[in-house]
């Protein structure tokens with residue numbers, strides 16, 4: 755099943771598929787990913803996050819350092835990402851590492867105004883307030899921090915998922931769906947064609 759092409763050809767095909775399937779990093783319409791993690795209870799967990807950016811280091815997401823997902827990847831730095839589009843799915847397994855300061859700042863600056871405010875106000879204390887107070891405090895914080903003046907809160911945290919396996923699923927109304935799977939090995943990327 756493994757196609758007999760060289761590693762270089764596999765790398766080139768992989769890079770081509772990623773640039774075809776994923777938007778440019780400065781495109782404000784960010785793809786959604788299901789981030790799956792292992793947990794200390796043994797039950798897997800999953801939630802939706804934005805793909806902040808993608809480059810040769812991997813797939814970046816950003817979150818609150820106090821969140822469950824951060825506890826999960828701190829305890830077990832392996833994760834899966836699932837991205838879905840009409841007729842397409844990409845599943846990535848990989849190793850998780852903290853992003854560097856410059857990347858975290860870049861991602862915060864590229865978040866919408868709403869998400870920049872949210873990064874400051876998304877606390878357990880805020881969640882527990884009555885809705886009227888949540889609206890009032892949000893408006894107050896917004897007014898006190900004009901656009902362009904907000905830095906990331908100390909809890910802003912970025913992570914990169916460095917792929918060990920990527921599975922591209924493509925559906926077709928006229929023939930069987932099929933997956934193209936790339937695995938990282940010591941020698942480079944292998945490529946296999948799998949049934950959908």
Ligand SMILES: Cc1cc2nc3c(=O)[nH]c(=O)nc-3n(C[C@H](O)[C@H](O)[C@H](O)COP(=O)(O)O)c2cc1C
Nearest residue numbers: 786799800801802803804816817818821822823824
């Ligand atoms: C469409 C959508 C996009 C989201 N994007 C993010 C994100 O980029 N980062 C994030 O921390 N949470 C994001 N969330 C919220 C998470 O899904 C999740 O509820 C939250 O981060 C807490 O997850 P945890 O308790 O598993 O850590 C998003 C939720 C939705 C519905």
